[in-house]
Amino acid sequence: MKQTTKPAPxxxxxxxxxxxxxxxxxxxxxxxxxxxxxxxITRGAAAIxxxxxxxxxxxxxxxxxxxLIVLDLRLPRVIASALVGAALAVAGAVMQxxxxxxxxxxxxxxxxxxxxxxxxxxxxxxxxxxxxxxxLFSFLGxxxxxxxxxxxASLRRGGATPMRLVLAGAAVSALLAAxxxxxxxxxxxxxxxxxxxxxxxxxASWEQIRIMAPWILGALLGSIALARSVxxxxxxxxxxxxxxxxxxxxxxxxxxxxxxxxGASVSVVGAVGFVGLIIPHLARYFVGVDYRWVIPSSAVLxxxxxxxxxxxxxxxxxxxxxxxGALIGLIGVPCFLYLARQQRMGL
Numbered sequence: 236m237k238q239t240t241k242p243a244p245x246x247x248x249x250x251x252x253x254x255x256x257x258x259x260x261x262x263x264x265x266x267x268x269x270x271x272x273x274x275x276i277t278r279g280a281a282a283i284x285x286x287x288x289x290x291x292x293x294x295x296x297x298x299x300x301x302x303l304i305v306l307d308l309r310l311p312r313v314i315a316s317a318l319v320g321a322a323l324a325v326a327g328a329v330m331q332x333x334x335x336x337x338x339x340x341x342x343x344x345x346x347x348x349x350x351x352x353x354x355x356x357x358x359x360x361x362x363x364x365x366x367x368x369x370x371l372f373s374f375l376g377x378x379x380x381x382x383x384x385x386x387x388a389s390l391r392r393g394g395a396t397p398m399r400l401v402l403a404g405a406a407v408s409a410l411l412a413a414x415x416x417x418x419x420x421x422x423x424x425x426x427x428x429x430x431x432x433x434x435x436x437x438x439a440s441w442e443q444i445r446i447m448a449p450w451i452l453g454a455l456l457g458s459i460a461l462a463r464s465v466x467x468x469x470x471x472x473x474x475x476x477x478x479x480x481x482x483x484x485x486x487x488x489x490x491x492x493x494x495x496x497x498g499a500s501v502s503v504v505g506a507v508g509f510v511g512l513i514i515p516h517l518a519r520y521f522v523g524v525d526y527r528w529v530i531p532s533s534a535v536l537x538x539x540x541x542x543x544x545x546x547x548x549x550x551x552x553x554x555x556x557x558x559x560g561a562l563i564g565l566i567g568v569p570c571f572l573y574l575a576r577q578q579r580m581g582l
Contacts, residue, residue, distance in 0.1 A: 256521045257528035264535035268317060271539065275316075275546040276309045280554035283309075307441075315439035315447070316545040317538040319500045320510060322451045324537025325458050325530055326496040327511020328518065332465040332526050333489045337516070338401045338574055341377070341497040342508025348408035348415075349380020350501035351428075355415040359422035366502070367446050373498035381494070383407045412506075435559045436504050436545055447499050454495040458530050461488055465526040507560045509567025510537055516574070 277283045283301050291302035323341060330339035341347050353376025357364050364372070388396070388403040419425040458465075464485040467475040475482050500507070518532040541559070548557045 253521070253523045254528060256523075257532050260518070260521060260532045261535055264532075264539060268535065268539050268542065271542050271546070272313045272317065275313050275542055275549075276305055278546060279304075279309065279549045311441050311444055312436040312439045312545060313542055314444055315436045315503055316541045318444070318448060318451050319436070319504050319507070320537040320539070320541025321455060321534040322496040322500045322537075323507065323510035324514035324518075324533040324540070325455055325511075326493045326500075328515035328526065328530055328533040329458055329461075329465055329489050329493050329496075330511065331515050332469040332529075333486060334400070335469060335471065336400055338398075338512065338571070340508065340510075340512035341493065341500075342408070342506070343401055343512065343571075344404045345380030345384040345407040345411070346377040346493070346497040347380070347501050347506055347508060348411040349376040349378070349383070350374075350498050351506055352376050352411040352415045353379070354502065355418045355424070355428050358424040358428055359418050362424075366443055370446065370450065370499055370502045373502040374494050375498075377494050377498040377501070380407060380411060381490070435548060435556065436541075437548075437556055439503060443503055447503055450495055450499045454492050454499075455534055457488070458492050458496075459527075461485070461492065462527040462530050465489060465530070466524075469524065469526065504541075504559065507541075507563060509563050509571065510540060512574070513567055513570050514540060516570075 273285070273288060276288050277285060281301075281304060283305060287301045288305055291299070291305040295306060296302050326346075327340045330341065330344065331337060350373040353372040354369060357369055357372050361368075384400060384403045384407050387407065388399040391399070415428065416425075419428050464475075464480055467478055467480045468482065468485055468489070470478075472482050475485070514533050514537045515529060518529045518536055522528040522532050540563070544559045544562045547562050548559050551557050551562075
C-alpha cells in the first residue's frame, strides 16, 4: 500500500500564503494611503485646495493661514493616524497569532484600558510629566491590564481559552475604566483625560510624533522580524517547540512588541478599539495565514482605516468632531459579535 506523507506545518503555512496579494496590498495600499492622507489634509472645518497643501510643503510661509493649518494642525494628525492605525492593527495580528485567539485585540484584552488607567494616574498625581514619560507610563499600564486579564482567565481548569480571555478582558477593561473615571472626577482632571476616553487625533502634535514615531516604527520592524515566529506560534506551543522555536523567548518578544505598539498608540489617540480585531482578519482573508504577509498587510490596512476614520470624524459634523472610537465601533461591534458567534460554535 502506498503511504502518503503529511506536509510539514511550515509547508502548510507557505502553501496557504498568497504573496502576490500581499504585495498588491502593500504597494497599491501604500499609494492609496498617500493619496488619502493628502486628500484628508484638504478637508475639515476650513477647506484647503490641493495646490495650497503642496505650496505649504515646498514654500512654507508663516504668515499664510492655510500654510499654518496644513503644517501645524492637519499634517501631524494624518501622520499620527497612519502610525497609530498601523500599530493597533499589527498589535492585534501578533496577539491573535501568538495566543491563537481570533478575538484578541489590544482593546478587548485590557491593554488599552490599562494604558488609560496609567494616564489618569499621571494626570492626577504627576501633572507636569513630559510626553516621553507619559508613553512609558502607558507601557506599564498596558502591561498591568494584560497581566490582569491573563491571570484571571487562567484561574479555572483548562487555562486561558479564547472566550475566557475575552470575558476577562471585558471585566478588567470595565474595572480599569471605572477607576480611571473615578480618579478623574475626584482629582478634577476629567477634562484632561476626556480626549483619551473618547479617542481621537485632534491634539496630535509634531512633538508627539517625534517621540512616538521611533517607538512605533521600531516595533513594526520588530514585528516583521518576528513574523516567522508568530506563524509557528499560531500552530500551537508544542508544534512550535518541535520545529525548533524557543517559545519562551518568542512569546516574550512578541508580548514586548504588543506593549510598545498599544502603549504608544493609546498615549496619542486614547481608547480606540476594534482596529486590531478587524484588520488582521481582513488581511488573512486576502493573503492567507502566513504572518510574514499578514503583518505588513495589516500595517497598511490599519493605517488606511484610521486615516479614513479621522477624515470622517472631521467631515461628518463640521466644525465639530466625531470621536474616532465611536466611528470605528460602528464597524467593530458587528464584526466582534459575528466572530464571537463563530468562536462559540467552534468554527
